[in-house]
Amino acid sequence: MLDHVDFEARSWIPMSGWPVDRNSLLPHYETAAGLLGIEDLQAEWPASAVLPMNGPLFSERCFLSPIPDLGATLRARLQAAKNVQVVLHATALRLDTDTSGRWVRSIEVASTPDRRFRIEARSFVLACGGIENARLLLASNQQMPNGIGNQHDLVGRYFMEHPRVKWGSLQICRPDAAIAFHVPSAEARRPYLSQAKHCDVTAAFGLALRPEIRESERLLGSRTWIKPGPCANDWDGSEALHYLAFWLRKGRLHRDLIKSGRTILRHPAGSIASAIDRIGRSRRWAGHFHFDTILEQEPDPESRVTLDTRLDEFGLPRVKLEWRVGPLVRRTLQRVQTIVTDEMRMLGHRSDVLACAHGTPAYGDDIPYRWVRHHMGTTRMSNDPRTGVVDATCQVHGLANLFVAGSSVFPTGGNDMPTLTIVALAIKLGGHLQQWLE
Ligand SMILES: Cc1cc2nc3c(=O)[nH]c(=O)nc-3n(C[C@H](O)[C@H](O)[C@H](O)COP(=O)(O)OP(=O)(O)OC[C@H]3O[C@@H](n4cnc5c(N)ncnc54)[C@H](O)[C@@H]3O)c2cc1C
Known part of the structure; x- marks a missing residue:
């Protein structure tokens, strides 16, 4: 769940x-958690996982759904439902409004460039992801030249991601239960699991x-993950190996597979060291870790999705994305780096800020942020x-029967993991639509 503070207006973060x-969303969060197989959203966590109470950091929990494939989970229910028809291989192209521009009449859909049809309905929900939701509204510009819902030039603006930076090293000098809980591997946690329900x-x-x-x-929100890993010189090779293994396991020829293969060829020493480390780690408690920080970013109207002049196969404008990361992200990262390394040293471990994976110092102006595929803010x-x-x-606003689901509606993004909030908001919207349609 997002924190209480994530929902509040913060004087130092415009917009x-x-x-x-959060309190008003809580019932929907609980329903969403049930749908995703998460048992107890509010369960306490054990004292051993908690960092010193008087310190600047706390251990923030994130749930990993044991049944994340909702297509598989809900398929039978969707098939059985008498009032649901699922149409696959149908790309929404444009929304059509009446002449007043206040009521969506239909949506144009295509299964191939030559096979097009229209769907009429009393209400419409766009749930096409944080980039495509904006694109569809902007591209629906037959009646309104700026697109639908764009009377104040906001659609597509304020695009946010969660900038991610891998930046530091941690060497554990003695077994430490609090650190072990932060390591996302069963091996690290096993010695402590018996003390900890949930x-x-x-x-x-x-x-x-x-x-x-x-x-x-x-400062902005942030979450720093402690990940077992190789020494800093081996980061590139190690990460490429991780992606390669991931896509091979999936059995899919994804472009990351080819990219990872190339990176491994460029960094063979790091990849081999990392492979040996991975095999070894399954048998012993690893002592080397790195930090990966995922940050909230401040909303910026110039960080935006617009329509390109190039067209897609359906003759619609492709999307152009300008992702900007503001100075507050950099300042937050620098404070996080100082606070985390100080805290680790206080706990008796060795910890340092290191040069980033691409050779750029993490303190420099040109921080190589990566994104984590969380697309937010464009509606x-x-x-x-x-x-x-x-x-x-x-x-x-201004359209009585058009709604949006997904993280494009987030005004700010919290520190990580949008999907539980997306599902909670979708459930809330479902309840609202049910009343609205009755
Ligand atoms: C590799 C990866 C790992 C992730 N890990 C996590 C995680 O651990 N935790 C977390 O919280 N989030 C994670 N995310 C983010 C998460 O996937 C998204 O937040 C979430 O899926 C967004 O849900 P959504 O329904 O709004 O959009 P999407 O899941 O993107 O669904 C949009 C759907 O609309 C369809 N669509 C798009 N355009 C059209 C169109 N014009 N016509 C018809 N259909 C269209 C798409 O095909 C898609 O099926 C991850 C994302 C990726 C890519």
């Missing part, structure tokens, strides 16, 4: 503040800054149409 708070591998723990620190130092939520595309019910 922050959701029109809903702390098996379906939960992961990251290091987060306490809300008081975020507020007093005017942001606000009850004021001048600052948001959708209102608190996820209805597009």
